[in-house]
Amino acid sequence: MSLIVQKYGGTSVGSIERIHRVAERIVDFHSKGHSLVVVLSAMSGETDRLVKLAHEATSCPDEREMDMLLSTGERVTIALLAMELRGRGINARSFTGRQVGIITNSSHTKARIARITADRIKEAISEGIIPVVAGFQGINEQSDVTTLGRGGSDLTAVALAAALKADRCIIYTDVDGVYTADPNIVPTARRLEKVAYEEMLELASLGAKVLQSRSVEFAARYGVPVEVQSSFKEGQGTLVAKEDADMERVMVAGVTGDRNQAKITILGVPDRPGIAARIFGPVAEANILVDMIIQNVGQGSLTDISFTIPRGDIRKAVDLVQRVVKEIEAKSMTVTESIAKVSLVGVGMRTHSGVAAKMFEVLSRESVNIQMISTSEIKISCVIDEKYLELAIRSLHAAFGLDESPSFVG
Amino acid sequence: MSLIVQKYGGTSVGSIERIHRVAERIVDFHSKGHSLVVVLSAMSGETDRLVKLAHEATSCPDEREMDMLLSTGERVTIALLAMELRGRGINARSFTGRQVGIITNSSHTKARIARITADRIKEAISEGIIPVVAGFQGINEQSDVTTLGRGGSDLTAVALAAALKADRCIIYTDVDGVYTADPNIVPTARRLEKVAYEEMLELASLGAKVLQSRSVEFAARYGVPVEVQSSFKEGQGTLVAKEDADMERVMVAGVTGDRNQAKITILGVPDRPGIAARIFGPVAEANILVDMIIQNVGQGSLTDISFTIPRGDIRKAVDLVQRVVKEIEAKSMTVTESIAKVSLVGVGMRTHSGVAAKMFEVLSRESVNIQMISTSEIKISCVIDEKYLELAIRSLHAAFGLDESPSFVG
Numbered sequence: 001m002s003l004i005v006q007k008y009g010g011t012s013v014g015s016i017e018r019i020h021r022v023a024e025r026i027v028d029f030h031s032k033g034h035s036l037v038v039v040l041s042a043m044s045g046e047t048d049r050l051v052k053l054a055h056e057a058t059s060c061p062d063e064r065e066m067d068m069l070l071s072t073g074e075r076v077t078i079a080l081l082a083m084e085l086r087g088r089g090i091n092a093r094s095f096t097g098r099q100v101g102i103i104t105n106s107s108h109t110k111a112r113i114a115r116i117t118a119d120r121i122k123e124a125i126s127e128g129i130i131p132v133v134a135g136f137q138g139i140n141e142q143s144d145v146t147t148l149g150r151g152g153s154d155l156t157a158v159a160l161a162a163a164l165k166a167d168r169c170i171i172y173t174d175v176d177g178v179y180t181a182d183p184n185i186v187p188t189a190r191r192l193e194k195v196a197y198e199e200m201l202e203l204a205s206l207g208a209k210v211l212q213s214r215s216v217e218f219a220a221r222y223g224v225p226v227e228v229q230s231s232f233k234e235g236q237g238t239l240v241a242k243e244d245a246d247m248e249r250v251m252v253a254g255v256t257g258d259r260n261q262a263k264i265t266i267l268g269v270p271d272r273p274g275i276a277a278r279i280f281g282p283v284a285e286a287n288i289l290v291d292m293i294i295q296n297v298g299q300g301s302l303t304d305i306s307f308t309i310p311r312g313d314i315r316k317a318v319d320l321v322q323r324v325v326k327e328i329e330a331k332s333m334t335v336t337e338s339i340a341k342v343s344l345v346g347v348g349m350r351t352h353s354g355v356a357a358k359m360f361e362v363l364s365r366e367s368v369n370i371q372m373i374s375t376s377e378i379k380i381s382c383v384i385d386e387k388y389l390e391l392a393i394r395s396l397h398a399a400f401g402l403d404e405s406p407s408f409v410g
Numbered sequence: 411m412s413l414i415v416q417k418y419g420g421t422s423v424g425s426i427e428r429i430h431r432v433a434e435r436i437v438d439f440h441s442k443g444h445s446l447v448v449v450l451s452a453m454s455g456e457t458d459r460l461v462k463l464a465h466e467a468t469s470c471p472d473e474r475e476m477d478m479l480l481s482t483g484e485r486v487t488i489a490l491l492a493m494e495l496r497g498r499g500i501n502a503r504s505f506t507g508r509q510v511g512i513i514t515n516s517s518h519t520k521a522r523i524a525r526i527t528a529d530r531i532k533e534a535i536s537e538g539i540i541p542v543v544a545g546f547q548g549i550n551e552q553s554d555v556t557t558l559g560r561g562g563s564d565l566t567a568v569a570l571a572a573a574l575k576a577d578r579c580i581i582y583t584d585v586d587g588v589y590t591a592d593p594n595i596v597p598t599a600r601r602l603e604k605v606a607y608e609e610m611l612e613l614a615s616l617g618a619k620v621l622q623s624r625s626v627e628f629a630a631r632y633g634v635p636v637e638v639q640s641s642f643k644e645g646q647g648t649l650v651a652k653e654d655a656d657m658e659r660v661m662v663a664g665v666t667g668d669r670n671q672a673k674i675t676i677l678g679v680p681d682r683p684g685i686a687a688r689i690f691g692p693v694a695e696a697n698i699l700v701d702m703i704i705q706n707v708g709q710g711s712l713t714d715i716s717f718t719i720p721r722g723d724i725r726k727a728v729d730l731v732q733r734v735v736k737e738i739e740a741k742s743m744t745v746t747e748s749i750a751k752v753s754l755v756g757v758g759m760r761t762h763s764g765v766a767a768k769m770f771e772v773l774s775r776e777s778v779n780i781q782m783i784s785t786s787e788i789k790i791s792c793v794i795d796e797k798y799l800e801l802a803i804r805s806l807h808a809a810f811g812l813d814e815s816p817s818f819v820g
Contacts, residue, residue, distance in 0.1 A: 016466040050486070056426040057490045058497030065496065067502050072482035076460070079479035080467045086475065087468030094478050099553065143509065315443035 007157035010044035042073025063108035074134035102138035140248035151212030177238030268331025417567035420454035452483025484544035512548035539590035561622030587648030678741025
């Protein structure tokens, strides 16, 4: 008999009708003799409704109060599901983040889990009870309610699976797994049966919003096998797990695109030590995440520096950089918003050379100009003109054999 | 500087607009140098919405889960008010029932307060913070959320006022106080400036739904002065406090009517010891509250017994009594639903005789037949034909001088 943690997202519990279907799935699992822990999100739309109320109440809502407000959404769904299960004769019990002992730091609205006591939930499981746990929430050492940030219910599920040494954590969502590319862009994209934690992290950070990044980090650290499945149709999903031989034999696991990019170039930067720190120090202090940085080889004593940031931070960044340009006596700055990033991800890159060369060749064949390049052990990203993004993704998807069933290149 | 507990009901916090007005009132109070504790209900309609969801989920919702569900409503309003106050520069903080240490028994959906620790709220007050407390809820010894029953936020406010030894507890509601009669029936009804706890209890139990009965009992036990005020208009309300000389000088404080009555008569009951127990034992076991009982003087060995119960329990009661009629070999039973109870309430009755006689005379003058009578120290009730209820209330209101300003009869 195995212990399984299941997590259902907001759309899966978005109405009483859908909660009925979740209850049926749980009854089915339960009848197979598995021990279960269920983690729920708030009904889809509920968190937005509460956020709207808060902003009607005051322009800049206090974050502790925001957590008190937002944590109610999950309490509603766990109570509804638990009472429905009990109505069907299943011994289920709702538990809040506090009641299962999810202790966090005090960073309200984006708290990090410090530890999980889980005594009460262990006791419940040993008594044959199905705990139905409120995702997304915990308490700090002062016993104030905290929340774990958007998508935090995934983290609750993975962290509980780790604390309970569960055999598997299944994340039910509105897609049936992780794909080799966005199926809206690449109709021939395939669902991956297995993906390594590191790949999933890169895919998540690149905008494939199937799993919250922090939950993948957590799963990797504690070795929790996570399965992504559709809550609307039966069938296989994608298993996110430790890297294995099969994964390594595939050169590229997936292709992703990211439009949330903007490029700032500072022209005529005096080429002297410490200049990079004077530029990127203030940017980091303003909590703007710099992704890629390129410094041209200097001609004489002047050089150009380009870097990319999230598009939403562009205004804040421009103000800062303009000041820096004056201070360091650079010539000028330019801003480009019409860029995008296309990336190949795969643990197979560690053992296969030539991925980068092939990527450049494919893009060149389609006359897509590469503006910036960055590489890591398992990822290659190119910044290109935004208008070529779909073309680039489709071409790379085909060129690396992702349209067909997995092509082992070992 | 005094410490005041204020409680705002569901209609007072029914929208963001209304929460704004509550915030303004609090800012105003605060600026006068009072220490404040604010207790809130859920937004009006929210509890009904949640109850509806629960009944859509399952036909007979589990009560522990119901409490988990319903307790979210108050958390929303306390968070919204606290963030709004903080936005206005007031150091407010929301606290749940658990956080202020309201410990109850485990009777979910109708829990009774066992004790209040209040450490955290005392600390907050001493730091100049305005605690905004979720009404209606507490936790049991297992740390599960419990609720105090409909109107339980009044009880939270009064109980906190007692625990904090507050100078006053103000209940803001949609009426501006307690009246000598229902103004819908008696246009000349007057607002009472002061009413004794005992009077308020009788008035509440008789259907004047201004304050929850248990909160009045609690206030009486701990001597908490409670003021009922309108949250929509400025001005005086009604003070509910210990009986004093002024109150005793008024013969009758108010007249109330109650239509939620039904009468069952058992005819031809064998007049022997133990017969009453055999009738009312099963009725009590079925949790049916018997109000008045009359046993006619027997003629020979047979007697008739009449009693009144809440109209909603009539079907349940009839089934029971029919069985009893057979068992005790009584002749038959009759049921009358078209009755009502009219009552006079006033601590002045303790010191003034002749109130009952005058009441009977007034009703007789209007040709209203009295079917049953019951009296207590501070109340006289008559059961009459329902169709005469308004007439009876208006005649008694006038006859006892309640139309004018208080008439001292001492």
